[in-house]
Amino acid sequence: xxxxxxxxxxxxxxxxxxxxxxxxxxxxxxxxxxxxxxxxxxxxxxxxxxxxxxxxxxxxxxxxxxxxxxxxxxxxxxxxxxxxxxxxxxxxxxxxxxxxxxxxxxxxxxxxxxxxxxxxxxxxxxxxxxxxxxxxxxxxxxxxxxxxxxxxxxxxxxxxxxxxxxxxxxxxxxxxxxxxxxxxxxxxxxxxxxxxxxxxxxxxxxxxxxxxxxxxxxxxx
Amino acid sequence: xxxxxxxxxxxxxxxxxxxxxxxxxxxxxxxxxxxxxxxxxxxxxxxxxxxxxxxxxxxxxxxxxxxxxxxxxxxxxxxxxxxxxxxxxxxxxxxxxxxxxxxxxxxxxxxxxxxxxxxxxxxxxxxxxxxxxxxxxxxxxxxxxxxxxxxxxxxxxxxxxxxxxxxxxxxxxxxxxxxxxxxxxxxxxxxxxxxxxxxxxxxxxxxxxxxxxxxxxxxxxxxxxxxxxxxxxxxxxxxxxxxxxxxxxxxxxxxxxxxxxxxxxxxxxxxxxxxxxxxxxxxxxxxxxxxxxxxxxxxxxxxxxxxxxxxxxxxxxxxxxxxxxxxxxxxxxxxxxxxxxxxxxxxxxxxxxxxxxxxxxxxxxxxxxxxxxxxxxxx
Numbered sequence: 001x002x003x004x005x006x007x008x009x010x011x012x013x014x015x016x017x018x019x020x021x022x023x024x025x026x027x028x029x030x031x032x033x034x035x036x037x038x039x040x041x042x043x044x045x046x047x048x049x050x051x052x053x054x055x056x057x058x059x060x061x062x063x064x065x066x067x068x069x070x071x072x073x074x075x076x077x078x079x080x081x082x083x084x085x086x087x088x089x090x091x092x093x094x095x096x097x098x099x100x101x102x103x104x105x106x107x108x109x110x111x112x113x114x115x116x117x118x119x120x121x122x123x124x125x126x127x128x129x130x131x132x133x134x135x136x137x138x139x140x141x142x143x144x145x146x147x148x149x150x151x152x153x154x155x156x157x158x159x160x161x162x163x164x165x166x167x168x169x170x171x172x173x174x175x176x177x178x179x180x181x182x183x184x185x186x187x188x189x190x191x192x193x194x195x196x197x198x199x200x201x202x203x204x205x206x207x208x209x210x211x212x213x214x215x216x217x218x219x220x221x
Numbered sequence: 222x223x224x225x226x227x228x229x230x231x232x233x234x235x236x237x238x239x240x241x242x243x244x245x246x247x248x249x250x251x252x253x254x255x256x257x258x259x260x261x262x263x264x265x266x267x268x269x270x271x272x273x274x275x276x277x278x279x280x281x282x283x284x285x286x287x288x289x290x291x292x293x294x295x296x297x298x299x300x301x302x303x304x305x306x307x308x309x310x311x312x313x314x315x316x317x318x319x320x321x322x323x324x325x326x327x328x329x330x331x332x333x334x335x336x337x338x339x340x341x342x343x344x345x346x347x348x349x350x351x352x353x354x355x356x357x358x359x360x361x362x363x364x365x366x367x368x369x370x371x372x373x374x375x376x377x378x379x380x381x382x383x384x385x386x387x388x389x390x391x392x393x394x395x396x397x398x399x400x401x402x403x404x405x406x407x408x409x410x411x412x413x414x415x416x417x418x419x420x421x422x423x424x425x426x427x428x429x430x431x432x433x434x435x436x437x438x439x440x441x442x443x444x445x446x447x448x449x450x451x452x453x454x455x456x457x458x459x460x461x462x463x464x465x466x467x468x469x470x471x472x473x474x475x476x477x478x479x480x481x482x483x484x485x486x487x488x489x490x491x492x493x494x495x496x497x498x499x500x501x502x503x504x505x506x507x508x509x510x511x512x513x514x515x516x517x518x519x520x521x522x523x524x525x526x527x528x529x530x531x532x533x534x535x536x537x538x539x540x541x542x543x544x545x546x547x548x549x550x551x552x553x554x555x556x557x558x559x560x561x562x563x564x565x566x567x568x569x570x571x572x573x574x575x576x577x578x579x580x581x582x583x584x585x586x587x588x589x590x591x592x593x594x595x596x597x598x599x600x
Contacts, residue, residue: 004236007508008442011435023431025423034239034249041256044441045231047504048264051446055499056272057453057485061477084303084388085273085483093299095270095393100263103231113500113572115489135299135354154489156500175293175397177360178329184360185293185400189263205481212489213497219570 003046003103005039045103046220053097054216058114059090059198061208066199072123074146077138080127080197088205091197094216096134098189099163106221107163112196114214115154119207124149124200126211128159131193133169138195142167154212159196162221168192222411223403231259247415254410254434258402260441262409265291265396267596269450271377273301273485274389275478276309280376282521283452284556284594285394287371289440290408292362293397296334298377299354300341301390309387311355312336312378317370318556329364331357336380341387358397372519374556404428408440442599448501448516448564449575449595453485456554456591458523463487465579466526466587470533472496473579473590487577487590496535496576503573505566506599513538513563513573515599520545520577521592523554528586534595535576538563542578554591561598 023029064087065071066079083089094112101107110130118124129144131137138144145159161167168190174183194216200209232255239245269283300309313334316322325335333339333355341353364373379389402409410433424430454462454475463473463486472488473496489497503514513536524530533544543562564573575595579588 006505008506011438023423023435027423029245029421029431031239031241031245034245035236037253038234038236038239040438041253041260042234044260044438045234045256047506048260048266048441048444050502051264051266051504052448052501053268054270055449055451055501056270057451057475057487058497060484060486060490061481062483063481084301084386086386086479086481087303088481088483090483092272093391095268095391095395097395098398100259101230103234105233111570115498135297175295175358175400177293177358177363178327178331180328187293187295187397188400189398210490212486213499215499215501217502219502 003042005043008040008043009036042103049100049102050108050218050220052215052217054094056214058214059211061210062088062090062198063200063202063205063208064089065201065203066125069203071199072148072201074148075125075127075199076146077127077129077144077195077197080199090211094194094196096191096193098191099168102220108218109221110161110163110194111158111219112214112216113156113158115156115212116149116210117152117154118150118209119202120152122200122202122207122209124198124209126196126198128161128196130161130167131195132167134171134191134193136193222413223401224411224413226262226399226402227255227259232256245421247419247421248417250421250431250434251412251415254412257434257437257441258409261437261444262290262399262402265398265444266446267396268447269394269452271392271452273453274379274392276379276381276388277455277457279455279457280378281452281455282592283375283394283450284519284521284592285373285375286596287361288396288444290399291396292399294359294361295356295395295397296359296393297354297356298392299390300339300387302341302387304386306340307385307387308338308340309379309381309385309389310336310338311389311392314376315364315368316374317368318372319370321368321370323364323367329360333357408437410434410437442506445597445599446504447596449499449593452592454591456521458525458589462589462591464587464589466581466584468580468583470578470580473577496578499575500572501575503564503566503571504597505571509567511537511539511565511567513565514597516562516564516595517559517598518562518593518595519559520557520590521554522548522557523589524548524550524586526550526586528582530579530581530586530588532577532579534562535578536562537565537568537573548588550586
């Protein structure tokens with residue numbers, strides 16, 4: 001248990017000098033103060049690593065079938081048709097993200113939560129998946145989470161993937177700002193790219209499906 | 222003096238490292254400093270992404286407020302085309318709340334965001350990085366020399382030549398973690414001068430010592446989360462931008478740009494409960510409760526028709542809904558004032574819901590919302 005307090009203990013307000021300064025040379029740094037310091041930093045290491053990664057406007061009115069066209073079960077990433085939205089498809093890159101371990105050494109869980117619904121007698125399927133590294137697509141064998149719904153009213157669905165070391169790629173890219181070619185620092189860390197795709201079994205715009213209010217975030221394992 | 226930020230990653234901070242009867246010495250400060258530097262400098266959370274941006278003479282606008290200690294950001298756009306050899310361009314202008322601006326002609330704006338066209342051959346949106354996207358970096362510190370107000374606004378104009386059907390698949394902005402910690406910067410504690418045999422010394426906020434460590438911890442706390450960043454609609458007073466004209470509270474609804482076109486909206490399409498229900502993980506700084514943590518929201522909006530409009534956000538926290546009242550009719554889109562609100566932290570997974578809604582003074586008046594910036598606002 002590395003985050004014993006599950007909150008941040010604030011320090012004494014900024015001192016005006018003299019003996020009111022909370023941390024002065026020669027004053028004892030108590031064991032309690034040291035413990036609070038450790039608790040604060042463990043709490044921040046955990047809370048700052050867990051964050052919203054992407055928020056979207058949803059996919060409204062999609063009707064594109066999967067491949068094969070008869071599919072009515074949970075899809076794989078490769079079964080989603082990646083055409084522009086003018087064709088009634090629903091998929092997207094949810095961005096490339098740096099991922100940090102939690103202070104207990106575990107990787108967080110990648111979650112996509114949203115509301116979705118189908119038209120009557122229609123199946124809607126979806127899949128959350130990732131690519132290793134920066135702006136990379138899914139490789140066969142990589143984990144994904146998929147499901148279907150036939151609900152005609154909006155229901156909440158959350159896709160969930162436990163991040164593993166093998167889902168990440170270490171990147172180290174020189175940062176060259178503006179139009180300069182001289183780099184200042186490196187962009188470095190463990191990165192993945194998140195993707196999502198949906199299908200509608202009808203292939204008919206009159207029986208389209210909706211995905212509403214999608215949010216991608218990192219949660220504790 | 223500068224050094225890499227925690228090159229081995231965040232340290233394991235064990236409570237047994239500092240115990241009664243054992244002297245706290247410099248190595249403890251070094252461990253804490255590495256952790257504080259990671260929290261403050263390696264975990265910025267400000268990010269927005271504009272999805273499926275079709276060319277428009279009106280810009281796509283996203284709000285941004287810089288995190289303490291953040292120095293660089295990455296911007297990227299990717300093209301989506303289903304026919305080869307099409308082209309697209311993106312032009313970026315950044316303004317601040319005081320009206321200062323940096324246009325794409327500035328050397329601070331990277332290539333690829335200067336209305337310079339990108340031509341693509343592959344027929345789908347599957348990554349083929351060099352062929353279908355442009356990536357650049359922003360020096361936020363250099364931009365801040367001109368953009369002195371902390372609230373910035375990114376305006377992207379997406380254009381394509383006649384005959385092209387390409388769109389911007391996405392435009393991404395991401396605050397980047399720092400690679401270096403420097404005593405010359407506002408935040409971060411350099412550990413190199415910590416001699417293992419030395420006691421911890423107090424120091425000051427500007428450079429070294431335990432007080433500087435606490436200052437870095439402040440920055441880690443003030444690295445606010447971006448809870449909602451919705452900027453998927455060009456600033457156009459049209460049915461394709463989320464809008465509402467009704468004297469009762471309800472959702473902002475966007476229409477499809479054409480029949481059979483998959484589109485984005487701020488409503489749930491069902492009317493009950495009204496509005497899209499966004500669920501976001503809330504960072505817990507104080508304690509888990511329904512009183513929640515402080516947030517703030519601003520809208521990029523326009524009111525037409527002569528009357529006024531109200532916007533509100535419903536959350537699960539005590540005090541919800543939070544209302545922004547009496548927005549007046551105006552000739553163009555503009556950012557609203559910040560609206561303070563709270564989000565509860567005692568939900569499952571520390572999730573709370575955000576539901577944006579609107580109403581107008583009369584049915585001749587209509588309010589459009591092209592962008593929402595909802596950030597954490599812990600003091």
